[in-house]
Amino acid sequence: MSNQAQFLNLPAHVVSDILSRLPPKTIIQCKSVCKSWLSLLSESEFTNLHLLRSPPCLIINNLDYHPSDLNCFSLVEFEDQPDHHDFQYVAGTKIKAPEGCVVENGATATMVGSINGLICLNEFDHKHDAVYLWNPIIRESITLPMPEGVRSYPNIVSYGFGSSSETRKYKVVRIFQEREKNTRRVLKSNCDVYTVGEETESWRRIGHAPFLYNSCRTHGVFLNGNLHWLIGDQAGSELISCFDLETELFSPFPAPPELSKDFNLASLGLFGGCLSLCDNTSDYEIVIWVMKEYGITKLWTKDIVIDKEPADLVGPSFEVVRVFKVFEDGNILLLWRDDILLSYDSQRQILHQSGVHKLIKKIDDQMNEDGYPCIEIMEYVPTFLSLKSFGIQMMESIN
Numbered sequence: 001m002s003n004q005a006q007f008l009n010l011p012a013h014v015v016s017d018i019l020s021r022l023p024p025k026t027i028i029q030c031k032s033v034c035k036s037w038l039s040l041l042s043e044s045e046f047t048n049l050h051l052l053r054s055p056p057c058l059i060i061n062n063l064d065y066h067p068s069d070l071n072c073f074s075l076v077e078f079e080d081q082p083d084h085h086d087f088q089y090v091a092g093t094k095i096k097a098p099e100g101c102v103v104e105n106g107a108t109a110t111m112v113g114s115i116n117g118l119i120c121l122n123e124f125d126h127k128h129d130a131v132y133l134w135n136p137i138i139r140e141s142i143t144l145p146m147p148e149g150v151r152s153y154p155n156i157v158s159y160g161f162g163s164s165s166e167t168r169k170y171k172v173v174r175i176f177q178e179r180e181k182n183t184r185r186v187l188k189s190n191c192d193v194y195t196v197g198e199e200t201e202s203w204r205r206i207g208h209a210p211f212l213y214n215s216c217r218t219h220g221v222f223l224n225g226n227l228h229w230l231i232g233d234q235a236g237s238e239l240i241s242c243f244d245l246e247t248e249l250f251s252p253f254p255a256p257p258e259l260s261k262d263f264n265l266a267s268l269g270l271f272g273g274c275l276s277l278c279d280n281t282s283d284y285e286i287v288i289w290v291m292k293e294y295g296i297t298k299l300w301t302k303d304i305v306i307d308k309e310p311a312d313l314v315g316p317s318f319e320v321v322r323v324f325k326v327f328e329d330g331n332i333l334l335l336w337r338d339d340i341l342l343s344y345d346s347q348r349q350i351l352h353q354s355g356v357h358k359l360i361k362k363i364d365d366q367m368n369e370d371g372y373p374c375i376e377i378m379e380y381v382p383t384f385l386s387l388k389s390f391g392i393q394m395m396e397s398i399n
Contacts, residue, residue: 271326
């Protein structure tokens, strides 16, 4: 018996164990080997096993307005060891946005969040506001029903995507605030929730959304079954709005104590699995606050202060900086605005332009030589979680 025949005759659980360790692109190719493998690789048991072993990577959304590259996504793998890290572009993973996500006339699609390989996208302009759930690995996606409330100035719309802590339901949260022009007065403030796989397949009105939200800040940050937004109150104080995806209730807690009330350039994110806030308000330094203990008592620690001078960024700035990856060797990747990637060496305490910039430049073959593309970056775990498992219809499906 040949080696190939022996491998095909192995017990299903052994084959599943072996194949779950392969890269996603190779696993997709394995589905074409034989009917038994196609069936095996489509089972939920294999999906769960692969999810446990799937290493995270970076997914990059190209926001440039070149027709061939607009909303084209790429995967970048990274090696993360205590003594070093490195990047590698995954060849053949230049992925177009979902088929129904037609980005034109100034609209753009941004990544709201990612849970277990599913990405929530929001495509919008002043007349259009569409939401998609998408698994880019298996090219499955659905379009959510059009939500209520027009996204036009001075109205505010913000989204969040996560899963509830106990029932593990995937939920998209939409906050819509109708504002009075030239004032901070809120005329209407609604919170709607879409639960993936719910029979109604529609948005549910939860009720009033408290606090003042800002469309210039990032979407809700998911952690510990909750979504978090950096918001303000009527007095101008900065707070964190926390939405529990299980109880579907809002509760506030304080932002870092030194955050300016009048004006700040802060963004929420995750830092080594902890809620964090990156503040670029100062002309001379970038401050990263970390909430190392997330519980009843929520305390912020000023964890890292980064000198801007080595990266030649000292001076007045109106740019938000976001932390999107903390490596085991202590290096931190940050995105300045949406086109400058920075790396901070915490051991030598030096900020410099990241080496991954060359990788981004290699990916974007349409970019001119004088600049870098406008991008957004998110840590992403490739999986084979199918939207079909939620009992909903696919808009696009390619095996």
